[in-house]
Amino acid sequence: xxxxxxxxxxxxxxxxxxxxxxxxxxxxxxxxxxxxxxxxxxxxxxxxxxxxxxxxxxxxxxxxxxxxxxxxxxxxxxxxxxxxxxxxxxxxxxxxxxxxxxxxxxxxxxxxxxxxxxxxxxxxxxxxxxxxxxxxxxxxxxxxxxxxxxxxxxxxxxxxxxxxxxxxxxxxxxxxxxxxxxxxxxxxxxxxxxxxxxxxxxxxxxxxxxxxxxxxxxxxxxxxxxxxxxxxxxxxxxxxxxxxxxxxxxxxxxxxxxxxxxxxxxxxxxxxxxxxxxxxxxxxxxxxxxxxxxxxxxxxxxxxxxxxxxxxxxxxxxxxxxxxxxxxxxxxxxxxxxxx
Numbered sequence: 299x300x301x302x303x304x305x306x307x308x309x310x311x312x313x314x315x316x317x318x319x320x321x322x323x324x325x326x327x328x329x330x331x332x333x334x335x336x337x338x339x340x341x342x343x344x345x346x347x348x349x350x351x352x353x354x355x356x357x358x359x360x361x362x363x364x365x366x367x368x369x370x371x372x373x374x375x376x377x378x379x380x381x382x383x384x385x386x387x388x389x390x391x392x393x394x395x396x397x398x399x400x401x402x403x404x405x406x407x408x409x410x411x412x413x414x415x416x417x418x419x420x421x422x423x424x425x426x427x428x429x430x431x432x433x434x435x436x437x438x439x440x441x442x443x444x445x446x447x448x449x450x451x452x453x454x455x456x457x458x459x460x461x462x463x464x465x466x467x468x469x470x471x472x473x474x475x476x477x478x479x480x481x482x483x484x485x486x487x488x489x490x491x492x493x494x495x496x497x498x499x500x501x502x503x504x505x506x507x508x509x510x511x512x513x514x515x516x517x518x519x520x521x522x523x524x525x526x527x528x529x530x531x532x533x534x535x536x537x538x539x540x541x542x543x544x545x546x547x548x549x550x551x552x553x554x555x556x557x558x559x560x561x562x563x564x565x566x567x568x569x570x571x572x573x574x575x576x577x578x579x580x581x582x583x584x585x586x587x588x589x590x591x592x593x594x595x596x597x598x599x600x601x602x603x604x605x606x607x608x609x610x611x612x613x614x615x616x617x618x619x620x621x622x623x624x625x626x627x628x629x630x631x632x633x634x635x636x637x638x
Contacts, residue, residue: 358450470526
């Protein structure tokens with residue numbers, strides 16, 4: 299039988315534990331608020347403006363403009379103090395195909411490459427860029443990614459020779475970079491490790507994300523992937539808050555998270571929720587969905603400047619891009635810290 303003193307001691311112990319748990323919850327909430335507060339239009343404009351500038355000549359994979367874009371992204375990650383996944387931020391890979399007069403797509407598989415090397419062939423040198431914030435549980439990983447390449451330029455064109463790719467996909471790159479900074483600014487170590495990925499060669503066949511999923515030794519630890527591809531334009535100018543939200547149908551929590559984020563932070567977004575049983579197709583989400591990794595994908599639909607020289611910075615809807623970035627940070631925050 300316990301004495302009154304023992305009951306008081308037990309009560310104080312329980313109270314202390316409860317206060318500790320509440321303090322942890324408050325810290326997490328404060329971290330979330332601190333993180334989302336770092337996301338802003340000014341940063342989005344700076345990133346998209348640089349990547350979609352004429353000087354980068356459309357950021358074609360394997361070309362000079364694409365390499366400059368990669369160096370720029372890596373420099374920003376270093377400035378944030380976010381560590382690389384490997385020895386440095388770059389994951390180099392090669393892609394091969396037959397001489398350009400013959401039909402054939404670029405291949406990255408070693409067996410295909412070996413066959414191409416036996417004859418006249420094209421060779422592209424590309425680089426993914428990968429950084430991470432280590433989680434409390436190193437055996438679980440979530441990834442947020444966007445491709446940073448576009449389709450280059452055509453010197454035979456008149457009036458405008460450059461496919462700047464402001465929406466496709468400088469907009470998505472700006473979101474990943476702002477989310478990376480938001481996680482860093484939060485001051486909270488996530489439960490799962492978070493990888494921030496920038497894929498090369500998406501426009502040539504999802505090459506960067508395919509290479510990563512085929513070679514990353516810890517791919518079985520990846521619990522979820524969030525993708526961006528074209529999140530800065532209006533598909534319908536009469537509905538400027540529209541955004542398509544694709545997600546794995548078996549994970550209804552993803553839709554719930556987005557709805558809560560929009561409501562709690564009064565974000566000006568009107569999502570078109572599209573649950574997808576097998577979310578392969580469209581973008582780099584394919585590389586992960588094929589391995590049965592749950593995905594979320596933000597996309598604002600097509601527009602007349604898709605893969606055209608008119609995809610310029612001055613046509614971006616900056617408010618929508620920023621609100622999508624904020625909503626995505628909140629979704630990734632939950633993906634990195636909650637069960638789903």
